[in-house]
Amino acid sequence: MRLDGKGQIDRNSPVSFSFDGRRYQGFAGDTLASALLAHDVRLVARSFKYHRPRGVLTAGSEEPNALVTVGQGAAQDPNIRATTLELFDGLEARSQNRWPSLEWDLLALNDLGAPFLGAGFYYKTFMWPRAFWEKLYEPVIRRAAGLGALSGQHNADTYERAHAHCDLLVIGAGPAGLMAAKLAADSGADVILCDEDTRTGGRLNADTQEIDGLPGALWAEEITAELAAMENVRIMTRTTVTGAYDGGTYGALERLPHAVASRKGAPKETFWRIVAGQAVLAAGALERPVAFRNNDRPGIMMASAVRAYVNRWAVSPGRAVTLFGNTDSIHRTAADLIDAGVHVAALIDARPDATCDLDLRFYPGGQVCDSAGRKGLEAISIATPSGIDKIQTDCLAMSGGWNPSVHLTCHMNGRPVWNPEIAAFVPQPGMVPGLTAAGACNGQFSTHQCLTDGLTAATTALQALGRRAAALKSPRAEDTPYAITPLWSVPGKGRAWLDFQNDVTVKDVKQAATENFRSVEHMKRYTTQGMATDQGKSSNTAALAVLADATGRSIPGTGTTTFRPPYVPTAIAAMGAHAQGTGFAPQRFTTSHRASLDAGAPMIEAGLWYRPSVFPAPGETHWRQSCDREVGMVRNAVGVCDVSTLGKIDIQGPDAAKLLDFVYTNRFSSLKPGRCRYGLMLREDGHVMDDGTTARLGEHHYVMTTTTAAAAQVMRHLEFTHQALHPEWDVSLISVTEQWAQFAVAGPKSRDLLNGLLDKPLSNDNFPFMACGPASIKGTKARLFRISFSGEQAYEIAVPARFGDSLFRQLVARAETLDGGAYGMEALNVLRIEKGFLTHAELHGRTTAFDLGMARMISDAKDCIGKTAAQRPGLTDPDREQLVGLKPVGAIKQLTAGAHLFTAGDAPTRENAQGYVTSVAFSPTLGHFMGLAFVQRGPARLGEVITLVDHLRGITTRVEICDPVFFDQDGGRARG
């Protein structure tokens, strides 16, 4: 029920929402949980395994019970915690894991079967018959047990990712975090202050303590306003720091308020990577439940949550509230309830020496041992020295003490230490370099301790940053000592819940211990304790205390499980924002991209590049028709192809020739300026890395071309060779791949085409095969190379990239007047296979110069990268698979790449394999298929007919081994 007068809700801003189809009204400032409790809606969920009725347990992100589904269709978002879901107008929330309805859930039958569904039940019950597991048992179990469901549709929501940098990251904006941020900001440091709540203040918003004579929440507001006014401070609310990583890097998830996120194009969540010089963790502490029989009924809540609902949201979760626990938290809660005019039926303090100065029914040394009520709490049973008392109550506020939120301090494999005085784990200093814990997460529980600890942590951080701390005094605040007598579970029969979200009880943990799953990690996996979406935030410590007890060990001797990021459930979509669809990888477009699309060319991906596959002519319906025509065009007239994607590396300096001689197997120092040469490059282990032509433009100036695929690798390799092996060489390298647009003009009419365009005409004498040099087109400077990847008389012309589109269109238009035109990747591939030229299908990283028939290209007269290793006997073994050509001679005329080769008559098994096919194409020039392949002792077996078997496509045929150069073997056409 809603209380009068109190709270941080705006009663002038009513908000209408629905839950399971019923309409309700709340106020701006409400969460879904507070608004439902205001309407006395206690049953909000069904539990994971037993489908037990469940209500709101907490008031924060650790909530295990109150998970709902929000939105419809593709925007459906399951497992949203009602305790952190800000109410907005039109919010539609639904309960989960129930059928047909939350009130009448047929699967609650599971609860009756509980004796059979304990820890590890599925390992034992569904052993036989084996085939039934996948087909029957697992689907049935999955349907019965679970949380919310995904829509199965593409997620259309927008997410964002961003980077931020600061001197000091303060995680948590409660009293400790606010003090740390204020001191660091006053000292001139750049500060980012994150808090997962919608406002700063932390527990100060939920409690009634005063700081410097002001209500805590008001004090927090004032100091926040001061921070917000400073230029060196960035306050990020609704932002959960989810993980601590190497080098002061932190992950953080920011949820945008609905009013912002619902704007067109605005993100729903942003995943931040924050790099901080130092960090202060002021994450607070989480109150932990007590395990007793039927402690999971709606209406049984954490005492701290009850205070939060009363003080912050002006909601009383009950009309006759009882309290049970072992710390002063329950006394404080009782006092706040009485102040708010709520009836408190009883206070049960498990500490035998407890006293109470409130006017209420008080049970010192008592323990709640059972609860009753069908779909919500109606009564509790109290074990007292004189017997069992039963009390009517609709809300029980419990407290088993507080667990410091040490999670982030453990993300780099650190383990917290046990502090027996507060019966909790606390961080050790230095578990994450540069991170200092402060306040409640550091085991400092009074407000005064939090404030001073925040100052201490900030001082430490400032010192590490090399800054002098400004003068800042800690304000006055309560400093009540923390007194706790550990109480993990109340003895007795029945099921007492530890992990509410995964339905793990004290009995399950004890059973795990009995069955020898004594390690805490084994117990966790056997019982599923702490493996739900809340990661056992409120239950892990109690579970291992029960395990310690059952195995006769101490709690620190039992140890904790591993803490891993993220601290709260984080959508993969947020971490991978912009990485879906075309955002998955960068797209690189050539300058002819637009012209190719205009010509109707289908584009294919070549690495990150997009290249035209064919340029279909009117009437062509199959790519082969276009490809065959384009090949014929190049062989008989002239074709134009964009080759800008090949890597281009500009190499300059007096030692440029030395570098090239060292990275290539053959010599480039002997190359004359104005000439090009084909070069072969090895890895240091003797295998081929790449090939390409390099042109000498001047005495100290070369331009190297690499294959498209290896452009980045070769650049890296050249830089390595220079910087790491020969830094003394005076040479500079830069990639100019994107600076030059380069086009191949190939075919018998290529010179005619260019002569219509170039300012100075070409002849075979003034520009012979393998010449290179400057050229100009209507005054625009260009570079011309007489090189050929097609075997025809061919040129490559390069212009600054800004002229690429214009030049490509001109070249194609002129080619068309000469019965030629543009050609794409398919024709390029056919042309090069006809000539036996190589690509990375052949240079696949396991082939050597020897395998490729290029052993003689490794110069005897000089050292080069890979030379020594290439001479190892295993790499020059005549039995190695070596490059050959293949022609079909069997009934099946088609060859397939990837097929394996066998000596005729041998069984097509792996041990008989003689080699494999790397490239195939139909040659319109020759009128049949051709292939390039690697075959053992291949060059010695020319003319032999062997068997090609493609196990994947189910093809077997006969092929003849032939020379890999199928067309114009003396190369006369290129020189012509």
Added chain:
Amino acid sequence: MRIICPHCGARDRREFTYQGDAVALERPAPDAGGAAWDDYLHNRENPAGVTRDLWYHEQGCGAWLVVTRNTVTHAVLTTDLAATVREGLA
């Protein structure tokens, strides 16, 4: 993970390309023999602790770096230009 590039300052590891052990700087002479070449090319320690390896600041200045780091704590201890280290060896 962050690497301090001597040219560019502290940068996210996504800007760098990893290469392998810094032994790659110590290329043997062509006639050093099979064992020396095997050690250079293939034989590697896999230390739990301090290691020296090569990183290339590919998305930055293009410098090859020798990074000394601890594989257990992930601490980056020192970063040097490969060129400087190589000159020291020569």
